[in-house]
Each structure stands twice: as C-alpha cells, then as structure tokens.
Amino acid sequence: MQQSRNRKVLREKRGRFLGSFYAAIIYAMFYIPVLVMIQFSFNDAKRNYSWEGFTTAWYGKLFSFRNHDLWEALVYSIIIAVLATIISVVIGVLGGIGLKKFQFRGKKFINLMLYVPIVVPEIVLAVSMLIIFMTIGIKLGMGTIVIGHCTFCIPYAVVTIKGRISGDNDTLQEASMDLGANRVQTFWRVTIPSIMPGIMSAAFLSFTLSIDDVIMSNMLASARQSTLPVLILSVNRTGITPDINALTTLMVLVMVFGMLIMNFIQRRIAAKEAREIAESEKRISAMSEHG
Amino acid sequence: MKKALSLLIALVMLFSLGITANAAERKELNIFMWSDYISDDLIADFEDQFDVRVNLSYMNDNADSITKLTAGAGSEYDLIMTCDAYMESLINGGYLEELDLSQIPNSANINKAYWSEQNQGYCVPYLMNYIYVVYDTERCPIEITCYNDLIRPEMKGQIGSVDGARNLFPIALIALGYDPNSRDENEIKEAYEWLVKYNENVVAYGSTETNIVSGAISCMFTYDGNTAEAMAQLGENNTLVVAPFTSDPVQLGFDLYVIPKGAQHMDLAYQFLNYICDPEVMAANLVDNPYSCPNDAAVAAASEEYRNGPAFDFDYKTNIFFQEDVGDAITIYDQYYQMLKVG
Amino acid sequence: MNQMTKKKPLSRLPMIAQAGPVSLWMILFVTIPMLFIIFISFMTRGTFGGVEYTPTLTSYQTLADVIYLNVILKSLRVAVVTTVVCLLLGYPFAYYIARKPADVASRLIMLLMIPLWTNSLMRLNAWMLLFQTNGPVNKALLAFGLVDKPVMFLYTDGLVLLGLITNFLPFAVLPMYSSIEKLQDAMLEASADLGAKPSTTFLRVTLPLTFPGIFSAIILTFIPALGTYTITDMLGGGKVLYIGNIIKNQFGTIRNWPLGAALSVLLLLITALLIFLYSRFASIEDMEVM
Known part of the structure; x- marks a missing residue:
C-alpha cells in the first residue's frame, strides 16, 4: 500500500x-x-542583414525623437488595438452567449457570417469595405480602421467564448435566478465569472490580431497616419533597420509592464470580491440560522 | 473592473484627441509613398519653408496605390507614388489630375528621355531603378553576360530574384528575342517555358539583398537600390559586381508622383513637386537614398560618392527598356505566372 | 391576448441585447461587403482597374481551369498539416496550463501571448536571421564540427512549418485551454475511482468534454491557414502560390477584381462545405460551437 x-x-x-x-x-x-x-x-549595421557588432546607437536615435514617424505609428497602433479589443470582447461575449442560448430566425446565417472574416483573405473584405465607405462618404481614419479590425476580431472572440460555454452554465444561471437574482445580476455575477478564461482568451486574441494587422490598416487608413505594422512592412522592401527592432523591443517591454499593472489591479479586485463573498455568505448563514 | 475599464477608455479618448488636435494646426500635404524613400531632412525643410505639415503614409506594395485609386480613395491624398507601368491605365481610367507644368518650373531639370510626352501631363518622376543582374565574383559558378546564362544548369540553387509577373516575363521575352512588353499569347507562353527553367535555378523570390549578403545565393536579379544596400553592407569585403551584359537591355522603372483626382491641396502638391525637382534639394536627398535619379542637374550636383557608387558601375545604362502598361494582356501574363508558380 | 403582447417584448429583450450587436455588426460589415463581392464576381473586369458593370460568367469559367484545383489542393494541404501539428502540440500544452492554479495559468497564457505582440514580420525575420547561411545556428554547427559546410535551412518546408506553427499555435491553445480549464477534477477523479486507467479517462472523459475547445481550435487554425500567404511567401521563398496570393494579386497588380471576387466566393463555399461535412459526420455532443 x-x-x-x-x-x-x-x-x-x-x-x-x-x-x-x-x-x-x-x-x-x-x-x-x-x-x-x-x-x-x-546591431551596429544600417540594416539587419547579419550581426555586425554591438551598439546602443539605435535606442539613442529613437529617444532623440527625431524620427517621430515611428513613435506616432506605435501610439496609433496601440490605441487602435485597445479600442478594437474592447469593442470586440463586449460584442463577442454578448454574441457568444446569445448565439448559444437563443434560437432565432437567421441564427444559422449569422453563424455562417462569423466564418467569413476568418476564411476570406483580408484584402477582399478590406477592398469591399473601402469601396463601401467611400461610396457612402465615411471619412477614413482611426474609426474605419477600428471597424475593420473589429470585423475580424469579433468572430475570433465569439468562437472562443462559445468554446467555453456549455450546458452547465444554464443550471448555474437558473440556480442564480431561483435565488432571486435578476438577469443583469446573474449575468455579471454568474455568467461572466464562469466564462472568464474564455473572455481573457478572446481579449488576447483580439489584441494580438489588431496590433499585428497590415492589410485592413493600410486600406482603411486616412492619409494622416499609418500603423506600425504597415510602416514595418513598407521598410522591409530594402531590409529592416535596427531602429525598428529597438522600437519593437521597447513596445514589448511597455506591454509587459502594462500587463503586470493590470494583473496587480485584477488581483486587488479579486481579493475585494472574495471578501465580499465571504461576508455575504456569513450573512446568508446567519439568516438561515435565524429562519 | 468597470472603473478600470472606463478609466482606460477615457485615457484612450484623450490620447486620440491629442493626436487629431495636434494635426489640425497648419495646412497639410498628404503623401502616400514607400517608407524610407525620402530624406527626413527634406521633409522637415519643406515643412519649415512653406509652413505646412507633411503627412506621409506608406504603402507596402505597388498595388496598394492602384487599389486605393481605383477604389475611389485617391482624393484622400494630394500626392501618390506609383510607377510607370501603371500610368496608361491610370490616365485612361481618369484617376489622375492633369498637371500644369508651368507650376513646376524645376521639372525642366528632368531628363526627357525618362519622361515620356504622354506621361508629362500627369506625373513627375522621382527616382528610378534598374532591375539588373548582380553576381558574386567569388562564389558564382559562371560569369553572367546575358539573361540566358541565368537558366544554365550550373546556376541551380544560386539565384535570388525579384517577384511579380511584370518583372519576370520581360527578361524571358528578351532572352527569346521578343518585345519585353509583348501582348502576344504565343510569345508569352514561350516566355513561360523559359521561366520554368529559370524558376528551377531560383532559391527564393524577394529578400535578395539579405540572401546575397548572408551567402544563401551568389547571383541576384534585383533593383539597383537593393544592390547598393547589399554592397554597402559588405563594405571592404564586397565581391559583388553588376553583370557585364553585352547586348540584352535591362529594365528601368520609375517611381513617380501623381496627383489623384479630387486632391484637396493641389497648390501644396505643386510646391512640393517643384521643391523636390530643385537640383540641390534632390542632390542632398540622394545621400540618404542612393538610387538612380532622372534629375540630371541633381546628379551633377550630387556627391562624388553617389556618382561612383559600385551599384551604378555598369556601362549599359542607356540600353534599357521600360515596363509598359500591357492593358488586358495582363490577365494572360497572370495566367502563365500562376502556372509557373503552381506547377 | 393583451397579456401576451405585453409579455413578448420583455422576454425578447435579453436575446436582442445579447445576439443583437453581433448580428448587426456581421450584417453591416460582413454581409453587405460580401454581397458586393458576390455581385462583383459576376461583372466584367475593368480595363483600367475596378469593375465594369456588365454581367458575365467569365470569372467562374476561368475557375474551371485545372490550375485552381491544384492551388486549392496545395492550400488545403498546408492548412491540414498546420492544424494537425498545432492540435497535437497544443493540446498537451493547453492541458499543462489548464491544470495549474488559476492565477499561474493566467500568467502562463500571458507569457504565451506576449511574443505575439511583436510584429509577425519581425519574428519571421528573426527566424531567417537565426537560420541563414552565416547565421548563429550554422556557425554553431560548424564550430562543433557537425557539418563541414553551412546547411541551407532557409526556404525549406521545415522552416515554413516552424513559421506556421509559431504563428497559429496560440490560436489553437487558447480555446483548448479555456475548455480544459472548465473540466472538474471531481469528474476525472470519479473516473479514476471507478477503476478507469488514465488513458481510458483521457479518451472517454477528458477528450469528449473538451471537444468544444478542440473544435474552436480547429476553426481558428484551419480556416485562416487556408487563406494564408505571408508566412509561406517569406519563409518559403515565394516559389509557390497559394490561393491567398492569387486573390491578393487579382485585387492588386493584375486588377482583375471579378476573378478575385469569384475566388473568394469559392473559398467561402469550400469552408461552408467543410463545416457542413464536419457537422454531418461528427456525431459528437456539444457541437453547438457552431
């Protein structure tokens, strides 16, 4: 034994x-x-063809802010990615739940439509959206890029969320409603926490897709501003310059730092919620004893 | 959570407001072109001199500007870069504003041999590039003096090449003794058969300069600008030479500026075009962008180093052909190009 | 009667609130553009770009060419290989993460996503720098005397596959992770207590229960891999065209929008067919992912 x-x-x-x-x-x-x-x-070379020796000159160049193209493109890309992620996750979470839970006419159709942006090469949607935007006179800019990005992020979000939901959610929800919670409370307190890993995955996917997108960003951008990936691909014609590596490195550092902060906030909130739950449980047990 | 979210949204809004507010102060000139293809100083000086803000946005592919123009988004820009191969379609399709050359007096500096009469009304050439053959004298198995050398069996696994139907087919057509801009299906078909052999020798399309510097290839069919970069990278160890072609012509392509139909700031666009045609301005620009230049006065004013650059060290500079718009025949080219690459 | 009409809008509200936004978005920004694409596919190619609005079936007749069958088979092959490898590599990895405590797991997932926030082109470029003829890998091999001349790693199928995997694996891992995470220990323990071998538990309990995640993973890798071309172009040396390349070229330099549109419609039909076949023959419960 x-x-x-x-x-x-x-x-x-x-x-x-x-x-x-x-x-x-x-x-x-x-x-x-x-x-x-x-x-x-x-890399101590004008372009990254091979390793030529060590220098920090590229960071120096970056922080001299002479080439603000790169910085502007970076900030622009991050703002777009954050907006696209928020919109996609909100619509994706609601949609994932709604499409799973409800039966309605046209549901099959919407489900099929969700696959379109995943399968059709981006250029196809990008060009048709561009033509439509130009025809109805929508000004190109950050808004149109965000719309473009959301269009391919939402399907990813919905598919990920749906993969998380299954039958037992219904039981939980019913239990919650039986206990007197209204729909909104149930949604926030039961449904959302139970699919949290799915939401997290959806957010990661959306952000990743948006921050790396070239085609939509290029087609739907205004004349004022390009996103960073568009700029990088354009430079790639003659070879990547090390200052782009430097900027990408900084970008990763900033994002890691941002994630750590978010993580910290999240944990604070979780701790607070745990306290609340413990308190309410105490109250419930006190009540039931009383009853 | 909700609070954090709303804070985030508010921050983002603030950021985006900051950007747009910043942009709305001065007159603006919107240019769509290749990145890393015009000197930052030139743009900064132009901005100071004319008190405008220049917004550069970048394309990834020559096709981008065509797609933007044909989809009706041209009017977003004041100047768009494209190349000579598309001019006929763009003019006939009515996507461009006609130019008033009297507004661009400096354009007189541009060599008319590189600026066809028909194009003069619609575009101003900026820089140009030869697409030629370069090889490594130490590693390349044979000396290359014509396109037919590229399909010899010794060259298997040695070649890096630019891509695109309209870059590849002309060399095959020339090798076969035809017009590089042929619209004849039989000739294109023969060219396809030539290219099948070429394709067998090719290691990779694209990234030619990286591959030749790293030693993955010993011969490349590429642009002069990329060659200049590769040679600069190799520095003292440079063993690359431009292939001494004896009779085959090489392609000369132009990157040029057009004013799209409905451009909002025509006057600024004219000022800019005139500015870049100034010999001194262009000569300074050539330091950062050592490409061939159709502006003779600028080349004369340019540095010794630029004029003697090894990438431009070949003596058949005038034995050239241009990539013409082949009209509907482009679909025939595409069909054979697909066959070439699908097999 | 009166009561019913009163009650109906109330019960529809949550449905509209939840399924409404996504439906609206899909109709506005996917259906309408796609209808336009389908419309274009029946039109004539404009000589100077764009489209001439004269109806024709030319584009679809062009599609009958055997070349497109070859292209589609090639693209399918890439998509299948990528998906299978991603599932095989990704499932154990997702399982590993999902079995960790929630806070560790979320950090591990984050660790997986961070590299993807660098530009994909930069990452592909890095692989090429690493494996190029005079790159560190070759230098190390030479230094240890394992080879006597540099190995040509670039433009081989192996490197292309590596590029595809590093690009698509996270898209397979995330949905699988979120469904494995949901598995309750109690169930696995129950299975073990009932005398099931670990392999039986895995095949009879774990796998079926996590199937929705696997299915999402397939969707999120197979379908985009079908239309991909940047990775194969860069790491494969652009010697082979896939359906994505061809469509891109039609909207770009070739200026044959109707053909590009017809090819996109074809791609959509193939996907719809695959999904249909899958739902017909895979009689697994909880296929509701679709």
Whole structure:
C-alpha cells in the first residue's frame, strides 16, 4: 500500500517534470525569435542583414525623437488595438452567449457570417469595405480602421467564448435566478465569472490580431497616419533597420509592464470580491440560522 | 473592473484627441509613398519653408496605390507614388489630375528621355531603378553576360530574384528575342517555358539583398537600390559586381508622383513637386537614398560618392527598356505566372 | 391576448441585447461587403482597374481551369498539416496550463501571448536571421564540427512549418485551454475511482468534454491557414502560390477584381462545405460551437 502510493507520487512527479519540460520547449519556440529580434536592436549595421557588432546607437536615435514617424505609428497602433479589443470582447461575449442560448430566425446565417472574416483573405473584405465607405462618404481614419479590425476580431472572440460555454452554465444561471437574482445580476455575477478564461482568451486574441494587422490598416487608413505594422512592412522592401527592432523591443517591454499593472489591479479586485463573498455568505448563514 | 475599464477608455479618448488636435494646426500635404524613400531632412525643410505639415503614409506594395485609386480613395491624398507601368491605365481610367507644368518650373531639370510626352501631363518622376543582374565574383559558378546564362544548369540553387509577373516575363521575352512588353499569347507562353527553367535555378523570390549578403545565393536579379544596400553592407569585403551584359537591355522603372483626382491641396502638391525637382534639394536627398535619379542637374550636383557608387558601375545604362502598361494582356501574363508558380 | 403582447417584448429583450450587436455588426460589415463581392464576381473586369458593370460568367469559367484545383489542393494541404501539428502540440500544452492554479495559468497564457505582440514580420525575420547561411545556428554547427559546410535551412518546408506553427499555435491553445480549464477534477477523479486507467479517462472523459475547445481550435487554425500567404511567401521563398496570393494579386497588380471576387466566393463555399461535412459526420455532443 505504502509502496504503491510512493510509486504514484513518483509517477506524478515525473509527469510534472515532463510537463514542465515540454512547456519550456514550446515557450522557447515563441521566445527565441523575440530574443533574436531584441539582439538585433543592438546591431551596429544600417540594416539587419547579419550581426555586425554591438551598439546602443539605435535606442539613442529613437529617444532623440527625431524620427517621430515611428513613435506616432506605435501610439496609433496601440490605441487602435485597445479600442478594437474592447469593442470586440463586449460584442463577442454578448454574441457568444446569445448565439448559444437563443434560437432565432437567421441564427444559422449569422453563424455562417462569423466564418467569413476568418476564411476570406483580408484584402477582399478590406477592398469591399473601402469601396463601401467611400461610396457612402465615411471619412477614413482611426474609426474605419477600428471597424475593420473589429470585423475580424469579433468572430475570433465569439468562437472562443462559445468554446467555453456549455450546458452547465444554464443550471448555474437558473440556480442564480431561483435565488432571486435578476438577469443583469446573474449575468455579471454568474455568467461572466464562469466564462472568464474564455473572455481573457478572446481579449488576447483580439489584441494580438489588431496590433499585428497590415492589410485592413493600410486600406482603411486616412492619409494622416499609418500603423506600425504597415510602416514595418513598407521598410522591409530594402531590409529592416535596427531602429525598428529597438522600437519593437521597447513596445514589448511597455506591454509587459502594462500587463503586470493590470494583473496587480485584477488581483486587488479579486481579493475585494472574495471578501465580499465571504461576508455575504456569513450573512446568508446567519439568516438561515435565524429562519 | 468597470472603473478600470472606463478609466482606460477615457485615457484612450484623450490620447486620440491629442493626436487629431495636434494635426489640425497648419495646412497639410498628404503623401502616400514607400517608407524610407525620402530624406527626413527634406521633409522637415519643406515643412519649415512653406509652413505646412507633411503627412506621409506608406504603402507596402505597388498595388496598394492602384487599389486605393481605383477604389475611389485617391482624393484622400494630394500626392501618390506609383510607377510607370501603371500610368496608361491610370490616365485612361481618369484617376489622375492633369498637371500644369508651368507650376513646376524645376521639372525642366528632368531628363526627357525618362519622361515620356504622354506621361508629362500627369506625373513627375522621382527616382528610378534598374532591375539588373548582380553576381558574386567569388562564389558564382559562371560569369553572367546575358539573361540566358541565368537558366544554365550550373546556376541551380544560386539565384535570388525579384517577384511579380511584370518583372519576370520581360527578361524571358528578351532572352527569346521578343518585345519585353509583348501582348502576344504565343510569345508569352514561350516566355513561360523559359521561366520554368529559370524558376528551377531560383532559391527564393524577394529578400535578395539579405540572401546575397548572408551567402544563401551568389547571383541576384534585383533593383539597383537593393544592390547598393547589399554592397554597402559588405563594405571592404564586397565581391559583388553588376553583370557585364553585352547586348540584352535591362529594365528601368520609375517611381513617380501623381496627383489623384479630387486632391484637396493641389497648390501644396505643386510646391512640393517643384521643391523636390530643385537640383540641390534632390542632390542632398540622394545621400540618404542612393538610387538612380532622372534629375540630371541633381546628379551633377550630387556627391562624388553617389556618382561612383559600385551599384551604378555598369556601362549599359542607356540600353534599357521600360515596363509598359500591357492593358488586358495582363490577365494572360497572370495566367502563365500562376502556372509557373503552381506547377 | 393583451397579456401576451405585453409579455413578448420583455422576454425578447435579453436575446436582442445579447445576439443583437453581433448580428448587426456581421450584417453591416460582413454581409453587405460580401454581397458586393458576390455581385462583383459576376461583372466584367475593368480595363483600367475596378469593375465594369456588365454581367458575365467569365470569372467562374476561368475557375474551371485545372490550375485552381491544384492551388486549392496545395492550400488545403498546408492548412491540414498546420492544424494537425498545432492540435497535437497544443493540446498537451493547453492541458499543462489548464491544470495549474488559476492565477499561474493566467500568467502562463500571458507569457504565451506576449511574443505575439511583436510584429509577425519581425519574428519571421528573426527566424531567417537565426537560420541563414552565416547565421548563429550554422556557425554553431560548424564550430562543433557537425557539418563541414553551412546547411541551407532557409526556404525549406521545415522552416515554413516552424513559421506556421509559431504563428497559429496560440490560436489553437487558447480555446483548448479555456475548455480544459472548465473540466472538474471531481469528474476525472470519479473516473479514476471507478477503476478507469488514465488513458481510458483521457479518451472517454477528458477528450469528449473538451471537444468544444478542440473544435474552436480547429476553426481558428484551419480556416485562416487556408487563406494564408505571408508566412509561406517569406519563409518559403515565394516559389509557390497559394490561393491567398492569387486573390491578393487579382485585387492588386493584375486588377482583375471579378476573378478575385469569384475566388473568394469559392473559398467561402469550400469552408461552408467543410463545416457542413464536419457537422454531418461528427456525431459528437456539444457541437453547438457552431
């Protein structure tokens, strides 16, 4: 008995080690190119054809703010990505739940439409949207880019959220309503927390898609401002310059920092909610004792 | 959570307001072109001198400007960069404003050999690029003196090439002794068969300069500007030479500015065009952008270093052909180009 | 009667609030543009770009060419390979993350997403710098005497696959993670307590229960991989055209919008067919993802 338990512990340990090892390999696959990219931001060459030696000159150039094109493009891209993420996640969460829960005429059609932006090469939607916007006289700019991005982010958000929802949500919701919560309360207190990992995934996907988009951004942009990926692809004609590596490196650092702050806020909120729940539970048990 | 969210939204709104407010102060000139293709100083000086703000936005592909123009979004811009191969369609399609050259007196500096009469009314050439063959004297197995050398079996796995139907087919047509802008389906078909052999020798399309510097290829069919970058990168170790072609002509393409139909700031566009045609201004611009230039006065005023650049060191500069608009025949080219790449 | 009319709008409100925005968005920004694309596909190519509004079936007749069948088969192959590899690599990885405590898991997911916030072109570029002829990998191989001349990694199928995986894997991992995370330990324990071997538990409990996530993962990798071309162009050396390239070219330099539109319609039909076949033959419960 003792022996078999030991063996089990051993096996679990080994399993955990193998799991971590495997995860490390996968992470390496994602981080190696980023590290190489960071390394080449210190490349002492006009263009990144090969490694020529170490310099921090590119960061110097960046912080002299002489080339504000890059900075403006970066800020513009981030604002667009944040807006597109917020809109897509809100519509995606509502839509994911709604399309799963309700039966209505045209639902199949909407479901099919959701696949269109995923499958059709972006240029097709981009060109047709451009023509339509020009025809009805919508001015191109940040708004049109955000609309374009949301159009392909929403399907990703909906599909991810739907993958998270299943039958047991209904039971939970019914229980919540039976206990006297109204629809809105149930939505905020039960439905949303139960699909939180799905929401998080949807937000990550939307942000990632938007911050990296070239085609929609290019077609639907006004003359005033390009996004960073558009600028990078354009420079790629003759080879990436290390200042772009430097900017991308900074961008990653800023985002990591932002994520850490968000994480901190989230944990504060979670702690607060946990306290509230504990209190209300106490009250409920007090009430039931009283009853 | 909700509070954090609304704070975030408010911040974003503030940011975007800041950007638009900043942009609305001065007169604006909106230009759509390649990035990294005009000197920052030139733009800054122009802004100071004429008290305007220049908004540059960038294309990723020559097709981008065509798509924008044909989709009706041209009027968003005051100047758009495109190349000579599309001019006929753009003019006939009515997508461009006709130019009044008297408003661009400096345009007299541009060599008329590079600026066809028909195009003069609609565009101003900016820079130009030869698409020629360059090889590494140490690593390339053979000396290359004509396009037919590129399909010799020794060249297998040696070539890097630019892409696109209208860049590839002309060299095949020339190698076969036809008009590089042929509209004859049989000739195009023969060119396709030539290109199948070429394709077998090609390692990769695109990134030619990176590949030749890193040693993945020893010969490239590419633009002079990319060659200049590659040679500069190799520095003292440069063993690249422009292939000494004996009789085959090379393609000379132009990047040019057009004013799209309905442009909002025609006057500023004229001022800008006149400004960049000024020999001194253009000569300074050539330091950052060492490409071939149709502005003879500017080339004369340019630095010794620019004029003696190894990427321009070849003696058949006048044995050239232009990429003409082939009209509907483009679909034939496309069909064979697809066959080439799908197999 | 009166009561019914009063009650109906009330019960429809949550439906409109939830399914409404997404429906409206899809109709405005997907259906209308796509109707326009379908309309264009039946028109004539404008000589100078754009479209001439004379109805014709030319574009669809062009599609009958065997070349397009080849292109589609090639694109399908890439999409299948990418999806299978992403699922095989991604499921264990998603499982690993999902079994961690919630706060650790969310950090691990974040760790997975951060690299994607750098530009994809920059990442592809980094792979090329790493594997190029005089790059660090080749230098290391030479230094250790494993090879005597540099290996040509660039433009091989292996590198293309690596690029595709690093691009699409997160899209497979995220939905699978969120559905595995939902699995309750109790169920797995129950299965084990009932004497099921771990492999049986996995096949009979874990896999079926996480199927919605797997299905989402398939959708989010297979379908976009079908139309992809930037990765294959850059890492593959642009020697092969995929359907995405061809469509892009029609809207660009070739200026044959009707053909591009017809090809897009074809792509849509293929996807619809695949989804239909899938829903017909996969008799797995909770296929409601669709």
